[in-house]
Amino acid sequence: MFIKYNVFYKKGFIMLTKRQLEILKYFIKNHDKTINKDTLTSIFSIGKRSISNDVKAINQYLNDEYNVGILNIDSRNIGFNPSKSRIQEIEIDVNNQLHRIQFSDVSYRVDWILVKLLNANHYIKSMDLIEELYISESRLSKDLKIVRSIIEKYELELQSRPHYGLKLLGNEQEKRRLIINENLISLFSSENYNYTNKNINYINSALTACLVKYKFKVSDLIYQNLIVHIYIALDRIKKGHCLDKTDKLPSEYHHAYQIAYDIFSTINKHEAISCPDEEIKAFAIKLQSNREYDTDEYIDQEMEKTVFDILKVIKTKFEIDFTNDMNLRVALALHTRPLLSRLTSKRPLRNGMTYEIKQNNAYAFDIASE
Numbered sequence: 001m002f003i004k005y006n007v008f009y010k011k012g013f014i015m016l017t018k019r020q021l022e023i024l025k026y027f028i029k030n031h032d033k034t035i036n037k038d039t040l041t042s043i044f045s046i047g048k049r050s051i052s053n054d055v056k057a058i059n060q061y062l063n064d065e066y067n068v069g070i071l072n073i074d075s076r077n078i079g080f081n082p083s084k085s086r087i088q089e090i091e092i093d094v095n096n097q098l099h100r101i102q103f104s105d106v107s108y109r110v111d112w113i114l115v116k117l118l119n120a121n122h123y124i125k126s127m128d129l130i131e132e133l134y135i136s137e138s139r140l141s142k143d144l145k146i147v148r149s150i151i152e153k154y155e156l157e158l159q160s161r162p163h164y165g166l167k168l169l170g171n172e173q174e175k176r177r178l179i180i181n182e183n184l185i186s187l188f189s190s191e192n193y194n195y196t197n198k199n200i201n202y203i204n205s206a207l208t209a210c211l212v213k214y215k216f217k218v219s220d221l222i223y224q225n226l227i228v229h230i231y232i233a234l235d236r237i238k239k240g241h242c243l244d245k246t247d248k249l250p251s252e253y254h255h256a257y258q259i260a261y262d263i264f265s266t267i268n269k270h271e272a273i274s275c276p277d278e279e280i281k282a283f284a285i286k287l288q289s290n291r292e293y294d295t296d297e298y299i300d301q302e303m304e305k306t307v308f309d310i311l312k313v314i315k316t317k318f319e320i321d322f323t324n325d326m327n328l329r330v331a332l333a334l335h336t337r338p339l340l341s342r343l344t345s346k347r348p349l350r351n352g353m354t355y356e357i358k359q360n361n362a363y364a365f366d367i368a369s370e
Contacts, residue, residue, distance in 0.1 A: 018101050021098050023044060026040070028091050028094070031080050032081060036077055037055075040055075055070060065093075068082040103135070109133055109135070110146050111183075113133075114150065114178070114184060115187050116129070117166065123167045125165040126140060144158065150182060151168065151170070154177060155170060155174055156168060156169065156178065157169045157170055171244060172236070172241055172243050172244060176233075179232055200231065202270050203230050203234075203267060204227060206270075207263055213262070218290055219290075225290075229283060230283070233283070237273060238271075243278040243279060243282055244278070246281060253285065256288040257280065260287060261284075263283070264280055311323045311328075
């Protein structure tokens with residue numbers, strides 16, 4: 001029976017709504033604490049009457065199915081403290097019901113299939129997907145069509161072999177780009193990543209310590225992206241998905257490589273894994289491509305001449321003279337160095353706002369394109 005509503009049926013009785021399941025999840029997480037009803041209204045953005053009705057429905061469900069209940073400590077506080085084995089049993093049931101609700105949404109199903117394929121080291125049978133997703137064969141076929149349209153953008157292929165099943169083929173670097181660009185991080189984090197906040201904090205600490213040690217400057221945004229890069233890399237390594245071999249890095253990456261090596265060495269001691277050299281090289285390229293430099297150590301004579309020549313071309317073609325604008329010249333030089341670094345390493349930066357820039361700043365875009 002395929003369920004496509006916000007309530008579920010078990011033993012012939014109506015079960016909990018999505019919100020009630022989320023509230024019960026909160027009870028499970030805080031089973032050893034006193035729970036204030038006002039806190040619940042704030043967390044779930046509903047009124048006191050709604051909370052009272054939801055708690056009543058949850059209590060009825062727990063009594064009927066598990067012979068346990070919610071404790072009324074006083075008029076404002078409640079508690080939930082069954083045995084450890086009961087907690088685990090209820091948690092599994094709640095998660096299964098929440099999955100069914102989420103799987104009624106096409107977008108969530110497609111993302112889930114993508115994550116399943118990305119994590120797998122083997123073929124996945126279609127029938128297994130049908131059973132896990134609570135959908136029909138025809139519905140799965142339509143979902144896989146969407147999956148194929150997404151992975152094509154990353155030059156990945158969904159291989160289908162009779163008697164074997166489905167498998168995602170392609171470059172590991174592109175698979176990681178898929179994870180980031182298609183916003184699969186949250187799904188990985190909630191269901192598939194083994195990292196806790198403690199692990200993320202450790203990555204943060206190791207990264208900060210090494211960047212400070214080497215006086216390596218990056219912007220706040222780039223810093224967050226570096227954490228995500230390491231976060232994904234470590235999980236992929238643990239699951240047996242490593243980067244393909246590449247050529248030796250040019251000498252200009254030596255400093256960034258040393259920093260990357262120290263960062264991963266520190267993290268490896270905590271994670272107890274061996275990090276392949278390809279991962280260190282990839283991170284070194286990301287570091288070098290996104291570094292912020294001080295003006296006096298960064299803009300050399302050759303870079304200054306390159307920028308000046310560019311502005312002379314603009315003056316000739318567009319009759320706009322920027323050659324005497326020193327602030328612009330410095331800004332362009334600071335922008336051009338990492339640009340050249342990315343082009344050298346064949347890692348162009350993709351701007352999701354390119355279309356909007358063309359539409360709203362067409363003339364400036366034409367000048368920049370020259």
